[in-house]
Amino acid sequence: MLRNIWTIYRKELIDTLRDRKTLIFMLLLPTVLAPALMFGLSNFAISFVKKQATQEVIIAASAEARDRYVALAHRQFLESSLGKTLKMSRTGVVSFLIGKSASNDLEEQVPAAIFGDAVAYRDWTTGLARRMEDMAREGKGSDFGGKALGGAANASPADTELAKSMAQGVADFYTVSLRGVGLVRFVGEEEIGDGVLQEDDVLPESLVVHERGTAIYTALKARRIHGYLEVVPGGGSEATTTIRLFHDETIPLSREASSRVEKVGRLAGEAIVAERARERKLPAGFLEPVRMERGTNIASQSQVALSALGGMIPYLVLTFAFLGGLYPAIDLGAGEKERNTLETLLLSPATRTEIALGKFLLIFTTSMSAALLGIASMAVSFLRLMPDFVLERLDIRIDIYTALCAGALAIPPAAAFAGLLLAISIYARTFKEAQSYLSPLPIVMVLPASAGLIPGLEINAGLAMVPLVNVSLLSRDVLKGDLHWGYYSLTVLSCLLFAAACVALCVFMFKRESVVFRG
Amino acid sequence: MIEVRELSKTYRDRRKALLHAVEGASFRCEPGRVFGLIGPNGAGKTTALRIISTALRPTSGHAVVAGFDTQREPARVRASIGFLTANVGLYGRLTPREVLRFFGELHGMSRPDIASRTSELSRAFQMDDFLDRACDKLSLGMRQKTNIARSLIHSPPVIILDEPTAGLDVLTSRGIVEFIRESRAEGKTVLLSTHIMSEVERLCDGLAIIHEGRIRFRGTVEELKQRHGADLEDAFVGALGDEPC
Numbered sequence: 001m002l003r004n005i006w007t008i009y010r011k012e013l014i015d016t017l018r019d020r021k022t023l024i025f026m027l028l029l030p031t032v033l034a035p036a037l038m039f040g041l042s043n044f045a046i047s048f049v050k051k052q053a054t055q056e057v058i059i060a061a062s063a064e065a066r067d068r069y070v071a072l073a074h075r076q077f078l079e080s081s082l083g084k085t086l087k088m089s090r091t092g093v094v095s096f097l098i099g100k101s102a103s104n105d106l107e108e109q110v111p112a113a114i115f116g117d118a119v120a121y122r123d124w125t126t127g128l129a130r131r132m133e134d135m136a137r138e139g140k141g142s143d144f145g146g147k148a149l150g151g152a153a154n155a156s157p158a159d160t161e162l163a164k165s166m167a168q169g170v171a172d173f174y175t176v177s178l179r180g181v182g183l184v185r186f187v188g189e190e191e192i193g194d195g196v197l198q199e200d201d202v203l204p205e206s207l208v209v210h211e212r213g214t215a216i217y218t219a220l221k222a223r224r225i226h227g228y229l230e231v232v233p234g235g236g237s238e239a240t241t242t243i244r245l246f247h248d249e250t251i252p253l254s255r256e257a258s259s260r261v262e263k264v265g266r267l268a269g270e271a272i273v274a275e276r277a278r279e280r281k282l283p284a285g286f287l288e289p290v291r292m293e294r295g296t297n298i299a300s301q302s303q304v305a306l307s308a309l310g311g312m313i314p315y316l317v318l319t320f321a322f323l324g325g326l327y328p329a330i331d332l333g334a335g336e337k338e339r340n341t342l343e344t345l346l347l348s349p350a351t352r353t354e355i356a357l358g359k360f361l362l363i364f365t366t367s368m369s370a371a372l373l374g375i376a377s378m379a380v381s382f383l384r385l386m387p388d389f390v391l392e393r394l395d396i397r398i399d400i401y402t403a404l405c406a407g408a409l410a411i412p413p414a415a416a417f418a419g420l421l422l423a424i425s426i427y428a429r430t431f432k433e434a435q436s437y438l439s440p441l442p443i444v445m446v447l448p449a450s451a452g453l454i455p456g457l458e459i460n461a462g463l464a465m466v467p468l469v470n471v472s473l474l475s476r477d478v479l480k481g482d483l484h485w486g487y488y489s490l491t492v493l494s495c496l497l498f499a500a501a502c503v504a505l506c507v508f509m510f511k512r513e514s515v516v517f518r519g
Numbered sequence: 520m521i522e523v524r525e526l527s528k529t530y531r532d533r534r535k536a537l538l539h540a541v542e543g544a545s546f547r548c549e550p551g552r553v554f555g556l557i558g559p560n561g562a563g564k565t566t567a568l569r570i571i572s573t574a575l576r577p578t579s580g581h582a583v584v585a586g587f588d589t590q591r592e593p594a595r596v597r598a599s600i601g602f603l604t605a606n607v608g609l610y611g612r613l614t615p616r617e618v619l620r621f622f623g624e625l626h627g628m629s630r631p632d633i634a635s636r637t638s639e640l641s642r643a644f645q646m647d648d649f650l651d652r653a654c655d656k657l658s659l660g661m662r663q664k665t666n667i668a669r670s671l672i673h674s675p676p677v678i679i680l681d682e683p684t685a686g687l688d689v690l691t692s693r694g695i696v697e698f699i700r701e702s703r704a705e706g707k708t709v710l711l712s713t714h715i716m717s718e719v720e721r722l723c724d725g726l727a728i729i730h731e732g733r734i735r736f737r738g739t740v741e742e743l744k745q746r747h748g749a750d751l752e753d754a755f756v757g758a759l760g761d762e763p764c
Contacts, residue, residue, distance in 0.1 A: 003624075003627075004624075004625060007621065007624040007625055008625075011610075011613070011617075011621045014612075014613065014617065015610055015612050015613060018612040018613075019612060339608040339610075339611070340606055340607050340608035341607070341608045341609065341610060343574055343604060343607070344602075344604070344607055344608075344622075344669070346574065347572055347573065347574055347597055347600075347602050348597065348622060348625040348626070349594060349597050349598045349625055349626055349627065350625045351594070513574075513576070516574075517574075517575075
């Protein structure tokens with residue numbers, strides 16, 4: 001029996017490996033196309049978001065509104081930890097950084113308040129940091145903000161060190177502290193012109209009552225500006241200041257302008273409240289009655305990241321295992337019928353069981369290979385293609401044991417798919433019919449694959465016996481490196497039983513004249 | 520030897536109506552003889568041959584091949600026959616040598632035996648030039664030669680050929696006819712289904728004419744001519760109108 005199974009398996013393997021379509025599904029798709037698509041797409045999305053974050057948004061405002069906004073932003077900045085350090089050390093630098101009394105060349109680039117966009121200012125701040133360091137090293141003073149930085153020509157080593165740390169702090173501030181606030185360029189309100197409404201333009205209620213409503217509306221729609229800012233101070237010293245930004249949510253940069261202004265408003269509000277609380281000597285608990293302490297998570301950063309990524313594993317494993325087995329299965333079942341080779345094989349001395357098992361093992365091999373290649377390729381691609389800052393943040397470390405667990409996870413679905421795909425393919429009359437039967441399966445497959453995403457649903461002995469659902473649930477634990485081998489054994493057992501039932505169905509169909517000679 | 524007794528095969532069509540593909544067919548094919556199963560398209564020839572080869576089960580009746588009942592010992596029957604069906608396909612990505620090795624191994628032959636038998640068949644069917652070329656790249660004649668060689672790799676005592684020369688050129692057909700003669704000379708039982716009357720005349724020691732699932736004539740070519748005229752084609756057409764026997 002084993003000899004015939006091996007003979008059939010080997011023949012199918014040679015036949016399959018010579019088929020370009022199979023190789024594409026089995027090798028090219030999981031190893032090249034899928035990672036390229038997935039990471040190419042994510043890199044594209046990241047670069048798109050990054051580009052948008054670094055883009056300047058243009059906001060029209062009166063000089064008064066602009067100054068009020070800058071003042072708010074200034075306070076917010078000073079309240080930040082870095083701001084406090086700099087304020088204590090060199091207030092001139094602080095002023096310069098927020099653009100109040102910036103040096104001439106930067107004044108041109110940054111006409112008003114600039115807060116923080118990490119990426120936009122990465123080069124700028126690095127350059128600045130270097131310049132400050134150089135000047136400190138050379139013992140030169142700086143004219144930043146009209147104040148000397150790093151002392152005079154005879155700067156002490158301590159001053160030089162301070163200048164260096166400040167320079168680094170400035171760079172850090174722009175690259176980290178205010179990431180996402182982004183660059184805002186103000187233009188005078190006169191620059192938006194008058195504007196004329198078109199026939200189908202309908203002025204929103206908020207602009208109907210505004211004296212410059214039409215001009216704001218047309219300037220926003222024409223994308224000459226991304227927002228129109230108004231800052232209305234409250235009556236008293238502690239009254240609420242209202243920030244109003246007319247913008248168009250349907251235009252990405254206008255939406256971005258709204259987000260940046262809102263963020264500055266929120267942070268400034270928090271800073272002001274904190275300052276008032278300090279002035280009144282309110283206890284810290286007044287503003288923060290409850291604090292959720294951080295650093296209590298006992299899992300490592302790597303474990304947390306891998307656990308989150310574990311949700312992706314069932315999709316990868318199931319998709320690659322399915323695709324890897326799909327084409328060979330169609331070829332070995334319906335394809336044999338269509339090519340009129342099945343009858344010859346059935347009339348050989350090999351039993352129906354041997355034939356079904358030989359074919360099953362080949363599909364299992366391709367399915368398993370595709371899943372393993374896919375997982376390996378995605379892991380390598382992930383580590384190679386993801387941006388550095390993502391990898392640094394995730395701090396992912398995959399050891400050999402974890403890799404083996406992920407590989408072991410491919411066995412049960414590969415077996416289940418091999419059986420199922422072969423049974424359906426043998427039933428089908430033609431290659432095309434088999435494709436029609438098998439095409440909806442990936443959609444059906446999504447349901448059990450999603451089991452791992454259901455909060456609180458943990459693997460147990462009962463669920464470990466449900467094919468595919470068990471793989472999905474187990475995969476969450478795999479990347480954490482704590483695969484429960486007992487449940488894994490049940491998972492393998494259930495998938496093998498399912499595969500055995502499918503193979504038995506194949507044998508049954510091979511004996512049915514109505515199936516073998518269908519059509 | 521092949522012995523067919525009261526063989527019947529009934530199907531139900533899509534409207535659940537009964538369709539008698541073969542009805543009460545009986546004939547006997549002895550070793551060292553070529554027996555022709557002749558009939559027009561749709562007469563039931565291929566169904567009868569498939570029953571004899573165990574691909575189909577009869578609704579009633581029996582077929583015994585090389586001493587084994589097709590229903591009770593199908594595996595032994597399969598091991599004893601070389602069956603070439605009409606329009607049979609080949610594994611396109613394998614070479615004829617690989618096809619022969621595959622089926623040789625399924626028949627339990629050793630590697631040296633397969634190699635030696637492959638050389639023998641390759642010489643007999645002049646396959647040397649294309650023995651290592653992918654089957655997808657072969658001409659119709661080359662494919663048919665490969666198929667015949669495939670069905671004979673294990674030197675079966677019984678050979679069943681369903682229209683072996685259909686669509687082939689004269690040279691290839693002649694080679695196959697010659698091979699059938701040699702097989703007969705070797706004492707093998709050959710059951711041949713064909714439309715080509717000249718082949719019937721040259722090869723068949725006995726024949727049965729089947730029409731609408733029932734045997735209309737059973738005997739020798741000479742007996743057929745005596746009954747329905749000297750021209751074999753006319754005699755064949757004449758026999759189709761005979762009462763089932």
